[in-house]
Amino acid sequence: MKKIINNPSDFVEESIAGLIKSHPDVYALAKDNNRVVTRSSKASNKVGIVTGGGSGHLPVFTGYIGKGFLDACAIGSVFASPSVDQMVSAIKNADNGNGVLCVIGNYGGDVMNFEMACEMVEADGVKTKKIIVADDIASASEEEKSKRRGIAGMIFIFKIAGAKAESGASLDEVFNTANEANENIRTLGVALSPCILPEAGKPTFEINDDEIEIGMGIHGEPGIKREKLKSANDLVDDLYERIIKDSKLKSGDNIAVMVNSLGATPLEELYIVSKKLNENLEKSNIKNNKTYVGRYATSMEMAGMSITTLKLNDNLKEMLLSDSHCPFWSN
């Protein structure tokens, strides 16, 4: 295991401390919990936006705190859910009397703990609503959409919910806009190589040198199929057809897309993917309003990438493209 770390058991705390030390104008550690990060300056008159989840996915989740994005985040150990207490702290730190929207990736522990946390803070008078992001079309059929996992599409929800909250909208309005975005997001990815968990020192899965796995989850959850490595164009065609079929995107629709690296896959490869993806969209006469290319949701040094589409209306487009301040987002 070749990692630039100290004691593996300090991996999470040290990386959070480094994030805050590096960007003190954006992030701060919560006063009441060392696994909760908040904005450095608390917003005073808006709906709070909170998330939480396991470590090992930077910039997800904590990185997306900032003006026009999240207010607070509960941080679990590597690939592990945060505790209920951490989530309660994140929600209370984000609340300023206008209620809090929790944007949650659809993983068992995250959802269950956030449900308990929301009940607990409601008893203290904090109003909450929840969005469960389930954009990964590989993880369950359309009929069982509620079982789908949340992956890179989550960042579009962070951005849109964050922008809507910043505009002064009510909790119901922020929820409705985030929910509308959530209904219109689809992601499908491919894994090329595993990452190594710092404490275990072992790869998350094994895969042959000439194999890829379509739809594998960001923690190594089984995908749709394992097959021989193919060309970038054939791979994009495969993912594209599945996404279009599932999303029912059609000629004339407006969308935004994200081409996300799981970590090791370099920008050059992402842009080769983005070229073919944009060509396919042009052929389908689907109007791409904005392409995001980069490492938005990773699994440390895992190789692979995902494609996300978000169908836009005027409201979603305005929120997505609005100004924000976060080191991991370029407007």
Add this chain to the structure above:
Amino acid sequence: MKKIINNPSDFVEESIAGLIKSHPDVYALAKDNNRVVTRSSKASNKVGIVTGGGSGHLPVFTGYIGKGFLDACAIGSVFASPSVDQMVSAIKNADNGNGVLCVIGNYGGDVMNFEMACEMVEADGVKTKKIIVADDIASASEEEKSKRRGIAGMIFIFKIAGAKAESGASLDEVFNTANEANENIRTLGVALSPCILPEAGKPTFEINDDEIEIGMGIHGEPGIKREKLKSANDLVDDLYERIIKDSKLKSGDNIAVMVNSLGATPLEELYIVSKKLNENLEKSNIKNNKTYVGRYATSMEMAGMSITTLKLNDNLKEMLLSDSHCPFWSN
């Protein structure tokens, strides 16, 4: 070789085409050369800023085109210098009658070809000046500074020269500011694992599973020493001492720092590095004005990182922190 590519010989053209297709508001292909990228809207009344170099380092070089950054870039094959013709095209595309500053990484072919290109355009009436970036303290001693290679520190020069040009300064003024920054930059890196060249299909170098190489170049050029993997804190201390000694940074100085991943090394590890780096700076009473953490200058999927320090005065600080528009830079 597990890469998401098509024909390896199309790697460069396809990744450029994807970059432009993904960000058509920022980049455009030059009309006269398919290996030259320009801004999508040519600036009309400022000094042009140009660079050029081999592919395989995104966002370096092409990615740093944008308002407040570069105007045009000549793009070589993977790890290979662009041709004189490509550089001539980049310079002419960037010129609008106010002269052009060429910011060049200190590699033999790049420097030689830019010198010839500058001579050729001067014959056509285009005034040019050159900054040779040589920030890598591992690649030659202080006495032989002019032999040092240019690595991640280059991006600080792109930003500062770009901002100065945008402010309406003359070619001499832009040169002087960029030159001042160049004198005050130091970078030192460490390599953990090689990248694989798409056409060759082979790793750029071999290194044992428990070894690192301090000061190895971004193309696998030999470094200062190869040694056993050590803790992040010990590694940062080693790099820090060498950088401070070389730069002569002292108590009370103002600086900015960059912690750059060579590609595969994830953000979590960079932030562990940044934590220790910032702690060392605090102990030395050196004032860090801004920390940049991310993949700013890569070698595809190479693992490793570098630390860059830039000593600031008021002018350099203002230029570094000024507004800009580039997908790979967050102000």
